[in-house]
Amino acid sequence: MGQHWDALLDFLEQAGRLKRLRRKGWVDRGVAAPESVADHSYRLALLALLAGSLHPEIDVGRAAILALVHDLPEALAGDQTPFDRQLEAGADPAQLFRSYPSYSPEAEAEKSARERAALAQMVARLPDELARLLSEAWEEYEAGATPEARLVRQFDKLETALQAIEYRTEQPEITIDSFLLGADAESVDPLARELLGAILERAGPVGERMNQD
Numbered sequence: 001m002g003q004h005w006d007a008l009l010d011f012l013e014q015a016g017r018l019k020r021l022r023r024k025g026w027v028d029r030g031v032a033a034p035e036s037v038a039d040h041s042y043r044l045a046l047l048a049l050l051a052g053s054l055h056p057e058i059d060v061g062r063a064a065i066l067a068l069v070h071d072l073p074e075a076l077a078g079d080q081t082p083f084d085r086q087l088e089a090g091a092d093p094a095q096l097f098r099s100y101p102s103y104s105p106e107a108e109a110e111k112s113a114r115e116r117a118a119l120a121q122m123v124a125r126l127p128d129e130l131a132r133l134l135s136e137a138w139e140e141y142e143a144g145a146t147p148e149a150r151l152v153r154q155f156d157k158l159e160t161a162l163q164a165i166e167y168r169t170e171q172p173e174i175t176i177d178s179f180l181l182g183a184d185a186e187s188v189d190p191l192a193r194e195l196l197g198a199i200l201e202r203a204g205p206v207g208e209r210m211n212q213d
Helices: 002-019 024-029 037-052 060-069 084-088 105-123 128-143 147-170 177-186 190-201 205-212
Strands: none
Touching (some): 060 147, 105 128, 128 147, 147 177
């Protein structure tokens, strides 16, 4: 059993790096005190548990697990955004952050492969059943293969949109359009659409403009 505890503690040390990894989208926008990846995953898990319980077809326990695991590989692979390559190429951030964020197929495949390899490294020493629990949950989320995965992927966008509005309240100069556009494009479940409407009500003029479009 001692060997298993040692492996578990090694895994937790790696996962703990998410508490210190600042989400790059906020760093790029100049947020004064950006949240960590762990901060985001924690509130997404709460959202999956609470809002997911209102959905008649969702196993909320499974949804919460997917939310906790969805960004886990970033502990080793790092955080990245759909805008990274354009920013590196010299694109104007002011314009870029007002557009819908999406990865190219190539960039998305590279990101997925890098994170899959990182997760494999993280769970390598865990007991097989624990390694399988984490790996299968991440793959399920990544593929959007189940109702829980599809809903949590939409909640991921909604939690980020809510965070964007909160930051904009503190720093009115930051541009949050891309987060709201992403949430609007990805939220297709009726429950997610209802939650999006409530979030946009909090967004002020930006949210009002989206509701009119």
